[in-house]
Amino acid sequence: MKKKIRRRGRFSQTIIYLGKLFRMFLFQNDWKVLPMSAVIAGLVCFAVGGNLYKTMEGTLMGSFAISCICVWNGFFNSIQSICRERAIVKREHRSGLHISSYVLAHMIYQATLCIAQAVITISVCDAMKVKLPNEPLVTPYPILDFGITLFLITYAADMLALLISSFAKTTTAAMTIMPFMLIVQLLFSGAFFNLPEQAMPLTNLTVTKFGLTSLCAQGDYNSLPMVSIWNSAVKLKGVDVGGEKPIQEALKAIEENGSREEILMRTAEYNQNPAYAFDPDVVVGCWMALILWSIAYIIVTIIMLENIDKDKR
Amino acid sequence: MEHFDFFLTTGFQVVFGYLLPAIGSALIFYKCGIKRRWAFVPFIREYLLGVCADKEREGRVYLGLAVAAAVMSGIADLMGQKVYAIWALLQVVCLSIRIAQLLYSVRIFTALVKVFGKSKKWVLPMVLFEGAVLIYWGLSPQYVPRKKVTDREIEAETKLLGADVQSILDGLTVNINERSVIDFFRKKVLLKDIHMCIPKGHMVLLLGGSGAGKTTYLNAVTGYEKADARITLGEDDVYFDYDKMMYDIGFVPQQDLMRGNDTVALTLSDAAMLRLPSSVSMAERKKRVAEVLEQFGLTTVKDNLVEKLSGGQRKRLSIAMEFISDPTLFILDEPDSGLDGVVARSLFEKLRSIADEGKIVVVITHTPDRVIDLFDDVIVLAKDAGRTGRLAWYGPVEKAYEFFGKNSMEEILLSINQKDEGGEGRADEFIEKYADYMRAEMG
Numbered sequence: 001m002k003k004k005i006r007r008r009g010r011f012s013q014t015i016i017y018l019g020k021l022f023r024m025f026l027f028q029n030d031w032k033v034l035p036m037s038a039v040i041a042g043l044v045c046f047a048v049g050g051n052l053y054k055t056m057e058g059t060l061m062g063s064f065a066i067s068c069i070c071v072w073n074g075f076f077n078s079i080q081s082i083c084r085e086r087a088i089v090k091r092e093h094r095s096g097l098h099i100s101s102y103v104l105a106h107m108i109y110q111a112t113l114c115i116a117q118a119v120i121t122i123s124v125c126d127a128m129k130v131k132l133p134n135e136p137l138v139t140p141y142p143i144l145d146f147g148i149t150l151f152l153i154t155y156a157a158d159m160l161a162l163l164i165s166s167f168a169k170t171t172t173a174a175m176t177i178m179p180f181m182l183i184v185q186l187l188f189s190g191a192f193f194n195l196p197e198q199a200m201p202l203t204n205l206t207v208t209k210f211g212l213t214s215l216c217a218q219g220d221y222n223s224l225p226m227v228s229i230w231n232s233a234v235k236l237k238g239v240d241v242g243g244e245k246p247i248q249e250a251l252k253a254i255e256e257n258g259s260r261e262e263i264l265m266r267t268a269e270y271n272q273n274p275a276y277a278f279d280p281d282v283v284v285g286c287w288m289a290l291i292l293w294s295i296a297y298i299i300v301t302i303i304m305l306e307n308i309d310k311d312k313r
Numbered sequence: 314m315e316h317f318d319f320f321l322t323t324g325f326q327v328v329f330g331y332l333l334p335a336i337g338s339a340l341i342f343y344k345c346g347i348k349r350r351w352a353f354v355p356f357i358r359e360y361l362l363g364v365c366a367d368k369e370r371e372g373r374v375y376l377g378l379a380v381a382a383a384v385m386s387g388i389a390d391l392m393g394q395k396v397y398a399i400w401a402l403l404q405v406v407c408l409s410i411r412i413a414q415l416l417y418s419v420r421i422f423t424a425l426v427k428v429f430g431k432s433k434k435w436v437l438p439m440v441l442f443e444g445a446v447l448i449y450w451g452l453s454p455q456y457v458p459r460k461k462v463t464d465r466e467i468e469a470e471t472k473l474l475g476a477d478v479q480s481i482l483d484g485l486t487v488n489i490n491e492r493s494v495i496d497f498f499r500k501k502v503l504l505k506d507i508h509m510c511i512p513k514g515h516m517v518l519l520l521g522g523s524g525a526g527k528t529t530y531l532n533a534v535t536g537y538e539k540a541d542a543r544i545t546l547g548e549d550d551v552y553f554d555y556d557k558m559m560y561d562i563g564f565v566p567q568q569d570l571m572r573g574n575d576t577v578a579l580t581l582s583d584a585a586m587l588r589l590p591s592s593v594s595m596a597e598r599k600k601r602v603a604e605v606l607e608q609f610g611l612t613t614v615k616d617n618l619v620e621k622l623s624g625g626q627r628k629r630l631s632i633a634m635e636f637i638s639d640p641t642l643f644i645l646d647e648p649d650s651g652l653d654g655v656v657a658r659s660l661f662e663k664l665r666s667i668a669d670e671g672k673i674v675v676v677i678t679h680t681p682d683r684v685i686d687l688f689d690d691v692i693v694l695a696k697d698a699g700r701t702g703r704l705a706w707y708g709p710v711e712k713a714y715e716f717f718g719k720n721s722m723e724e725i726l727l728s729i730n731q732k733d734e735g736g737e738g739r740a741d742e743f744i745e746k747y748a749d750y751m752r753a754e755m756g
Contacts, residue, residue: 006591007587088572198396199398227340
């Protein structure tokens with residue numbers, strides 16, 4: 001019987017692969033995801049940042065857009081990371097690589113990227129004078145709550161992309177699946193697009209739903225004014241009824257009375273959403289959901305890669 | 314009147330959608346050597362048509378698509394149009410699957426037409442009027458397949474050695490009874506009856522035509538894919554002690570599977586970290602890396618990125634990654650692919666020197682004759698009548714020439730290759746001759 005010789009365990013292997021991944025960050029242009037996330041954040045702030053956390057509509061749209069950039073960043077971070085070296089992983093698995101170590105190395109590396117992207121996104125929002133939540137909910141710092149949400153959305157999307165990368169045999173296949181997954185994430189966010197009632201349970205499968213809910217709750221969505229009805233009325237102010245313009249007169253009277261804000265708040269009252277309540281439980285619930293989805297994606301990724309030996313030549 | 318319409322529609326669907334294609338398929342199955350009753354089993358019929366067309370994989374996909382479409386439309390029917398949006402969504406999915414099914418049926422029919430040696434003009438009528446065309450083909454004596462399914466799946470009747478060889482302490486002993494896989498509910502025997510002892514210090518050529526089971530053999534020997542076998546390396550059972558033995562067996566794949574954007578030294582250093590025992594100190598590990606870099610002539614390029622290396626250097630690095638753990642058994646799958654004659658020769662000389670250190674080196678190469686003088690023994694694998702990989706020879710190179718009555722390895726390969734591959738189709742003859750030879754040797 002051969003004497004048992006100890007080899008590198010899972011921890012050591014994780015360190016080896018972390019080293020490889022960070023070297024690839026430098027040499028294989030993986031660093032490009034960081035400036036790309038800054039550019040995307042800048043574009044989104046420019047387009048929808050004006051009314052974020054100022055009005056209900058602006059908050060919903062802005063939160064949705066921020067969730068989308070997080071999902072986009074997460075997807076691009078890891079969509080090709082495993083499939084581009086699938087054959088190498090297969091060879092290394094044969095030589096004693098623990099798949100759990102390999103995936104853990106990816107998890108740590110991707111977490112670093114996601115944290116950097118969350119910081120970049122917040123910095124860009126700040127630089128472009130986009131209003132961010134100013135009341136804390138879970139931690140003592142509102143910006144930290146906001147950052148954790150951005151990180152968790154990005155990370156959950158990242159782990160989903162890692163999962164796709166683990167079963168896609170080629171980078172082309174992974175890049176074909178990615179847009180489809182992105183569309184599902186956007187369409188089934190559950191708030192921005194009106195879905196049939198029966199389709200609402202599907203929203204729980206998406207990262208965007210929990211991200212958007214958390215971001216709206218942190219911005220105290222239910223305390224914000226609603227302007228869409230006022231804006232519609234302003235558009236109709238020229239409507240002539242029997243030689244008079246009653247809408248214009250009514251708007252004028254409201255402005256003169258100084259009750260515009262009251263009207264906006266009153267309309268908002270009828271459109272409050274208990275799911276977006278300014279409540280730490282809502283935010284923590286969303287964070288837990290995002291963490292659970294990330295864990296689920298990681299487990300499936302490991303299972304998928306454990307079967308890498310079955311790949312045909 | 315409503316009842317009449319219902320019966321008419323249903324009757325039409327049964328006759329044209331099921332009965333005619335089933336009858337036509339039954340006739341085709343008969344000609345192709347498949348049991349006719351399967352033609353009347355929905356889904357299986359489509360799969361077996363793929364088998365008749367020698368497109369089994371497409372048949373499988375078609376079957377999967379057909380089942381998916383049936384399940385989807387079943388769900389849609391059960392749900393009804395109560396929630397129109399979901400019903401419509403299911404219909405869209407069904408339609409997508411049907412389009413894929415149509416494309417796969419075109420592939421299968423195109424291949425079927427080829428198997429029957431007929432013009433591709435038949436594909437369109439076959440897709441549109443499947444039942445009628447299949448019946449016509451089935452009844453007409455002019456339509457005969459060039460290849461029957463039974464030809465492709467014939468049971469091996471070639472003589473077996475059927476006895477294990479005695480294990481040797483200073484080498485590798487291989488006793489493979491069978492290596493089989495269950496593929497889509499059917500057992501496929503990939504390797505059978507392979508017995509040999511390879512002493513340490515020998516460099517062995519693994520020769521065999523395409524699909525003869527060379528890689529399957531290597532995977533079975535290294536324990537990577539276990540077979541019904543007993544493989545021992547010295548005193549150790551490779552299968553029983555696989556977790557420990559895997560570092561004592563180096564396998565260099567055909568492709569250079571390394572990360573291009575890492576340096577040579579770091580690639581080798583990481584390989585050393587993974588493969589060497591954890592008790593080896595950092596200083597010893599660095600020393601070993603430096604030694605291997607020197608041995609494989611990579612010291613001058615140690616700081617270069619792997620992607621910047623030449624083909625020969627990359628191949629040497631790939632070998633060095635496995636050699637770093639100083640394995641007893643060293644296996645290389647076409648290490649000379651993509652290398653010119655001079656570089657390939659120098660690489661094989663390096664392998665010869667590794668064998669001379671007391672290692673067992675097993676090499677697959679498709680250009681053996683330019684380096685045959687460096688080998689001690691040759692293993693010849695061949696496909697028997699049942700398309701199973703069998704041992705046609707294992708022994709010294711010179712005796713192999715005598716055994717096959719040939720003057721080069723390429724000629725030997727040609728003699729065992731199937732006729733439809735351009736060979737002489739004498740594999741069964743040599744497999745049986747070798748079984749007799751071995752029986753005589755073993756007494």
